[in-house]
Amino acid sequence: MTQLIRDSYxxxxxIWALALKELKIRYKRSVLGFLWxxxxxxxxxxVLTMVFSTIMRFPIQHYAIFLLSxxxxxxxxxxxxxxxxxxxxxxxxxxxxxxxxxxxxxxAAVVSNIINLLLSLIPLAxxxxxxxxxxxxxxxxxxxxxxALAIFTLGMTFFFAAANVYYRDVAHILxxxxxxxxxxxxxxxxxxMLPKHYQWILRLNxxxxxxxxxxxxxxxxxxxxxxxxxxxxxxxxxxxxxxxAIFRKYQNDFVFYV
Amino acid sequence: MPSPETVIRLENVTQRFRVIQERPDxxxxxxxxxxxxxxxxxxFEAVKNVSFEVARGEALAIIGRNGSGKSTLLKxxxxxxxxxxxxxxxxxxxxxxIELGAGFHHELTGRENILLNGxxxxxxxxxxxxxxxxxxxxxEIGEFIDAPVKQYSNGMYMRLAFAVAIEVxxxxxxxxxxxxxxxxxxxxxxxERLRRFRQAGKTxxxxxxxxxxxxxxxxxxxxxxxxxxxxDGSPAxxxxxxxxxxxxxxAAAP
Numbered sequence: 001m002t003q004l005i006r007d008s009y010x011x012x013x014x015i016w017a018l019a020l021k022e023l024k025i026r027y028k029r030s031v032l033g034f035l036w037x038x039x040x041x042x043x044x045x046x047v048l049t050m051v052f053s054t055i056m057r058f059p060i061q062h063y064a065i066f067l068l069s070x071x072x073x074x075x076x077x078x079x080x081x082x083x084x085x086x087x088x089x090x091x092x093x094x095x096x097x098x099x100x101x102x103x104x105x106x107x108a109a110v111v112s113n114i115i116n117l118l119l120s121l122i123p124l125a126x127x128x129x130x131x132x133x134x135x136x137x138x139x140x141x142x143x144x145x146x147x148a149l150a151i152f153t154l155g156m157t158f159f160f161a162a163a164n165v166y167y168r169d170v171a172h173i174l175x176x177x178x179x180x181x182x183x184x185x186x187x188x189x190x191x192x193m194l195p196k197h198y199q200w201i202l203r204l205n206x207x208x209x210x211x212x213x214x215x216x217x218x219x220x221x222x223x224x225x226x227x228x229x230x231x232x233x234x235x236x237x238x239x240x241x242x243x244x245a246i247f248r249k250y251q252n253d254f255v256f257y258v
Numbered sequence: 259m260p261s262p263e264t265v266i267r268l269e270n271v272t273q274r275f276r277v278i279q280e281r282p283d284x285x286x287x288x289x290x291x292x293x294x295x296x297x298x299x300x301x302f303e304a305v306k307n308v309s310f311e312v313a314r315g316e317a318l319a320i321i322g323r324n325g326s327g328k329s330t331l332l333k334x335x336x337x338x339x340x341x342x343x344x345x346x347x348x349x350x351x352x353x354x355x356i357e358l359g360a361g362f363h364h365e366l367t368g369r370e371n372i373l374l375n376g377x378x379x380x381x382x383x384x385x386x387x388x389x390x391x392x393x394x395x396x397x398e399i400g401e402f403i404d405a406p407v408k409q410y411s412n413g414m415y416m417r418l419a420f421a422v423a424i425e426v427x428x429x430x431x432x433x434x435x436x437x438x439x440x441x442x443x444x445x446x447x448x449x450e451r452l453r454r455f456r457q458a459g460k461t462x463x464x465x466x467x468x469x470x471x472x473x474x475x476x477x478x479x480x481x482x483x484x485x486x487x488x489x490d491g492s493p494a495x496x497x498x499x500x501x502x503x504x505x506x507x508x509a510a511a512p
Binding site: 011013014017018021024025028093094095096097098099100167168169252255256 | 275276284285286333336337338339340360361363365366370373374377378379382383
């Protein structure tokens with residue numbers, strides 16, 4: 001763990017440069033360029049709002065905000081993983097030629113997606129007053145679940161990026177896992193949809209605490225209970241400790257398999 | 259204890275690769291292999307029990323046939339591989355010119371690539387910004403520096419990559435068969451720069467097939483064959499053995 005902190009501090013400029021490179025390349029050759037990072041979620045929100053306020057009416061007020069408050073962090077999570085799982089393999093040429101610390105590649109994938117997530121919160125903040133949903137002071141709490149989510153995501157990316165070096169099926173399996181995971185997580189439905197005595201099943205899902213923190217702060221204007229916050233960080237650190245331990249164990253052999 | 263003058267030290271270094279004919283790349287292959295229980299992997303030693311030291315200020319050439327293990331040796335020194343056996347100790351900053359432009363991304367501009375390449379080699383952003391102008395000047399890129407490198411000609415690309423490596427001013431420069439880049443004018447400029455580099459008391463490792471370069475620019479040469487160190491001596495000595503080796507091969511051919 002200390003190695004992780006030391007290396008990521010030491011190579012912070014490289015991680016940042018790689019993350020920016022990723023964003024630059026993603027939006028290169030488009031006329032609107034970086035604006036797409038804002039426009040993409042904005043258009044998605046527009047569509048969702050129209051669909052759920054006119055066509056499919058849920059008994060949930062301002063369903064678009066209800067949904068987006070957790071869909072945006074979820075998108076960050078799944079996009080980070082999808083990018084990072086290939087990050088070692090796709091930088092194979094580099095790894096074979098330059099002695100570069102391997103951890104910078106999954107980290108850069110996560111950092112670039114954090115930037116995307118932060119940008120996508122801007123149109124959400126605009127949507128709240130447009131839909132006349134109250135703008136709660138609890139928004140200032142968001143950095144806390146953001147941090148917990150980033151830690152959790154990073155741990156997962158380390159694991160998947162390392163596993164994909166040895167078995168390229170991992171990238172495909174990941175997509176299956178992510179789509180199943182999306183539905184077992186209360187993203188499109190509320191947490192209390194399940195009957196009381198089945199609620200414990202949801203709590204087996206390590207991402208639920210952090211996801212719930214986002215929704216409480218943005219949609220309900222509440223702060224999660226202390227146990228819930230603690231649980232989100234415990235899940236995060238367990239993921240990071242295991243993920244990085246595996247990554248670290250195999251990182252010197254990546255060069256032979258990429 | 260390594261003396262302060264030793265900048266590179268290899269002690270009984272062996273690098274083994276597992277050559278697998280049918281590596282299980284997917285889980286399905288893994289399963290089918292588990293049931294067959296027959297491993298068709300065999301080991302290949304690209305570098306066998308090699309030991310040598312390089313002192314500060316030396317210009318060392320590594321010569322040998324294709325596939326003799328020269329590049330593996332360089333990658334071991336550059337830290338790309340961890341040796342299977344033995345130890346590699348390198349003191350001081352090292353700039354690998356192992357494959358020019360390995361860290362370049364063709365959608366980024368020359369300027370952006372200079373920074374990224376420097377960061378990949380372990381330099382800080384500030385250090386790279388300080389050196390940026392010298393790099394641009396040396397590479398003779400001109401206003402193309404702000405164009406994406408995919409628009410560069412081969413020569414421009416190589417010149418920029420060489421300029422980055424030499425102008426970051428490392429203590430050890432590792433050069434793998436790249437001086438064939440650019441026209442004669444640029445090559446002379448590169449050698450001129452290498453000469454000044456040596457005068458500053460810095461160390462050069464050169465892998466090449468161009469024997470005149472070895473004789474002119476190096477004061478010591480290693481001959482590697484089949485992963486083993488055959489000769490460690492003067493360039494003339496190493497080249498003579500190398501020539502004999504090649505002749506032997508030609509004579510043996512049917």
